[in-house]
Amino acid sequence: MKSSDDSWTEIIKPKRGWLDINIQEIWRYRDLIILFVRRDFVSIYKQTILGPLWLFIQPLFTTFIFYFVFNQIAKISTEGVDPILFYLSGITLWNYFSDCFSKTSNTFVANASIFGKVYFPRLTTPISIVISNLIKLGIQVVLFVIIAFYQVTFNHASININSTILLLPVLILLMAIMGLGMGILFSALTTKYRDLSFLLTFGIQLLMYATPIIYPLSFTTGKLHQLLSYNPITPIIENFRYSFFGIGTFDVGGLIYSTIFSISVLFIGILFFNKVENKFMDTV
Amino acid sequence: MQVIKVENLFKQYQLGQVSTGTISHDLNRWFHKIRGKEDPYEIITGENAREEKGTSNYVWALKDINFDVKQGEVLGIIGRNGAGKSTLLKILSKVTAPTKGTIKIRGRIASLLEVGTGFHPELTGRENIFLNGAILGMSKSEIRSKFDEIVAFSGVEKYIDTPVKRYSSGMYVRLAFAVAAHLEPEILIVDEVLAVGDAEFQKKCLGKMKDVSNQGRTVIFVSHNLVAVKSLCKRGILMERGGITFMGSADETVEHYMKVNAEQLNPSISFESPTDAPGNELIKIKTVSVEPTNPFITDEISIHFSFWNFSNDPSIFLAFDLFDLHEEVVFGSGFKFETGPDNICQGTCVIPADLMNDGVYSIQLYFNSSEMRPLINLSSVISFEIADKERNYAYFGKINGAVRPKLKWIP
Structure with a gap:
């Protein structure tokens, strides 16, 4: 090999361009992503007595709380759907989105000690979070199916599954993309403006109430209804309930809107993340 | 053949509370930029001298660094604390980016600024070998093919399926180093953190570095330990206050460093x-x-x-x-x-x-x-x-004790 200028394999420069994204490199580190997923999964439940049972307990508890507060006390309609199933389905899907969002949103701060010592494509960390939460979602979906089966058999709950259920993977993928995109966008911004991380906790909570999790979209009217349909997660939840319970309508327009939103937010997120990636150590 | 070429490298750090005033600084920067002016915070003033309190909130940790490294060379970088050695290593390892200048690299680069990065206490030794290896840039199959070697080198075979939180600190470091030692990059960057630990560990550590260089790979070694630099490195760079003040053979560099140090002393x-x-x-x-x-x-x-x-x-x-x-x-x-x-x-x-x-x-x-x-x-x-003298055995660390008398040993 001659030492001509073009034979350099890598050039370290001060500033990265906005579009200087190395997808190939992330692919090369795919083993690391898998190992991160494994680590997250093994380490979270290793010290607990109930272990992975918490994956079941968490959504069930929330469901019961919602059942008492919103169904028994506030008497909010669930459009004839068994309230337990109604809440559990909403919570299961919502939790996936909010976990992806909140856990990827502190990527830089939480991993500062590793990031400060060794280089690997930083995007591997949020990607691994989205994947490990996907496994968690899978387990919780199984729980949902079991509870649904129980409710149908013993409590005469009615479900109405139709062919649109085949779109479930797409719905989940959209939530993953949206959660990841928003999370990494936030993580990039919080390296400089820490206050944002405090806002995030409130923001996610607020967003949940602005999503038809504890009430059906049809429960709202007028301006509020309009506002809620701007929420890109609304069509995902609504479409799932249509395909499983047969309530509401299948909203193709909403789904296209969600798709465009998800892809755009992921793109913007990656741009910001990439921009911050190589100098955040100085500000963290 | 050059494998690393560092050109006009600068690195600026902000002092004090980083988050205060960043929005206003950002706006000010942007305002200067749209008028086509120089960044108001990048004007080179403050030296990297911690003793003197600079007027600016920004310091240059590295100023105009230029050097290159040839293949198979073992380069030692020495200097006092705060001279900019660690910053240079961080930029070379891509942990942080330079403010100005470029570094061109030929070949796979691996850096050991610390051993056991990413080790998770709840995971077993086996799981951590894979995790740490992957963090350092090895593929799963690469780690698998070296797994037995790594375990044997670490000497913790018995505990390989025990969570590392149950390890003694010595076992932990040995396992961590074993993984690092089996990296096979074309260019290896080693920080002096490796020189901590017990004598046996240091011996292994420095011995492994010798092996690496004997295999024709390139090593950049940062250290306070002049004896180690003299014994391991061929070339040396002396850094002071963010700049390179001397470049030459390792012996010359160490000598120069000692002379500079002696001038600051008052004999x-x-x-x-x-x-x-x-x-x-x-x-x-x-x-x-x-x-x-x-x-x-x-x-x-x-x-x-x-x-x-x-x-x-x-x-x-x-x-x-x-x-x-x-x-x-x-x-x-x-x-x-x-x-x-x-x-x-x-x-x-x-x-x-x-x-x-x-x-x-x-x-x-x-x-x-x-x-x-x-x-x-x-x-x-x-x-x-x-000053210490060169030694002809593999331990280059500080020898403990207030005094170091030469004693009579009888075989």
Whole structure:
């Protein structure tokens, strides 16, 4: 090999361009992503007595709380759907989105000690979070199916599954993309403006109430209804309930809107993340 | 063939509370930028000198660094704390980006700024080998093919399926190093953090570095440990205050560094007349000096004393304590001086060769009358460094102890 200028394999420069994204490199580190997923999964439940049972307990508890507060006390309609199933389905899907969002949103701060010592494509960390939460979602979906089966058999709950259920993977993928995109966008911004991380906790909570999790979209009217349909997660939840319970309508327009939103937010997120990636150590 | 080429490299850091005022600074930057002006915070002023308080909130940790490394070369980078060595390593390892300039690299680069990065206490040794290996850039199949070797090297076979939180710290470090040692990059960057740990670990660590360089791979080694640099490296770079001040063979660089250090020490004081000499109305110091000025541990070291005695007592008892850098007294010694012509007393204390450990020492003086009545005490009168010699065995770390006498060993 001659030492001509073009034979350099890598050039370290001060500033990265906005579009200087190395997808190939992330692919090369795919083993690391898998190992991160494994680590997250093994380490979270290793010290607990109930272990992975918490994956079941968490959504069930929330469901019961919602059942008492919103169904028994506030008497909010669930459009004839068994309230337990109604809440559990909403919570299961919502939790996936909010976990992806909140856990990827502190990527830089939480991993500062590793990031400060060794280089690997930083995007591997949020990607691994989205994947490990996907496994968690899978387990919780199984729980949902079991509870649904129980409710149908013993409590005469009615479900109405139709062919649109085949779109479930797409719905989940959209939530993953949206959660990841928003999370990494936030993580990039919080390296400089820490206050944002405090806002995030409130923001996610607020967003949940602005999503038809504890009430059906049809429960709202007028301006509020309009506002809620701007929420890109609304069509995902609504479409799932249509395909499983047969309530509401299948909203193709909403789904296209969600798709465009998800892809755009992921793109913007990656741009910001990439921009911050190589100098955040100085500000963290 | 050059494998690394560093060109006009600069790195700026912001001092103090980073988050305060960043929005206003960002706006100010942006405002300058749209008017086509230079970044107001990038004007080069403050040096990387921590002793002096700069006026600017920004310092240049690296200023105009240029060097290149050829294939198979073992380059040592030395310098005092805060000289910019670690910043340079961080940029080379892609942990942080430079402010200006470029680094061109040919080949796969791996850096060991720390061992065991990403080790998770809940995971077993086996799981951590894979995780740590992947973080360092190895693929799963690469790690699998070296797995047995890594385990054997670490010597923790028995505990490989135990969570590492149950490991002793020694086992933990050994396992972590075993993974790092089996990296096979074309360019290896090693920070001196590796030089901590017990002697056996250091031996393995430095031995492995020798292996790596013998295989024709390139190594950049940052250290305070001059003996290790001299023994392992062919070339050296000396960094001071964010810049390169010397480049040459490792021996020359170390020598230069010691000379620079010695200049900052104060191995002798000398005064012509008693008027401006330190002391009081009874005792004034004329000279205190060390010979040779830059002694090695194998040298006989003489400390010359002379002072003016204006007390009525014809003989003065002078004692000194030799302090090390930790402000601990290594030993004390004293002698009764008789006053000569012009009220001058003089004498020399000889410290035998092969007694002192390497390090920086200072001297505190105690002047007493012949009845041991204290006349004056003077602290840190002179300071000097005793340097280590090259060794012909594989341990290059600091040898423990206040003193390091050469003792008789009988086989």
